[in-house]
Amino acid sequence: MSFRLAAYGVCLVGGRVLLGRYVGVGGSWWTLPGGGVEEGEDPFDAVVREVAEETGLSGVVERLLGVDSRVIPASEAVRGEMHQNVGVFYEVRITGGVLRPEPNGDTAESVWTPLTEVPSLERSGLVDVGIRLALERPATGHVPGVPVGGLVRH
Structure with missing residues (x-):
């Protein structure tokens, strides 16, 4: 089994969430900004x-x-072998910069998306987990997993 530790930013402002459109192996979908923690x-x-x-x-x-x-x-x-992803979710406040695509990366664009539009997007289940953690703020730091299917992907 492969394993990945990743960190994700949940950026919420005025009823909108910052999402990035991932383009890579298996297609294109929306996800939270974040990724693998380096050694x-x-x-x-x-x-x-x-x-x-x-x-x-x-x-x-x-x-x-x-x-x-x-x-x-x-x-x-994606790689055809069982995989475990452990994601650490943080609330991140944006302090500056200009939205742009990731240079030489897999994020084709980033946009501020109204929370009301998220359910209609093809997206990673991580989006739903992160938003739920940010809105509900459970004392345990854990919410139930998101079923995959329809517009929700791994």
Whole structure:
């Protein structure tokens, strides 16, 4: 089984969430800014780096929201092998910058999306988890997993 530790930024302002359109193996869908934590890197630092790399915006971590762990069966995984993704979700406040595509990366565009429009988007389940953590702020830092299917992907 492959394993990935990732950090994701949940940026909410005025009823909108910052999403990036991922384009890569398996197609295109919307996701939260974030990604893999590099060897020796703190997830706290990784989320700030990832937000800047993917969106062109600078931000600061306001708080830890929670952690999500999901195992993706080999039959549904991009690389065809069982995969576990552990995501650390942070509330990130944007402090500057200009939205732009990720240079030489997989994020084709980033946009501020009204929360009311999110259910109609093809998106990663991480979007739903992150938004729920940000809005509900559970003391445990955990929300139930999001069923995959329809517009929701791994």
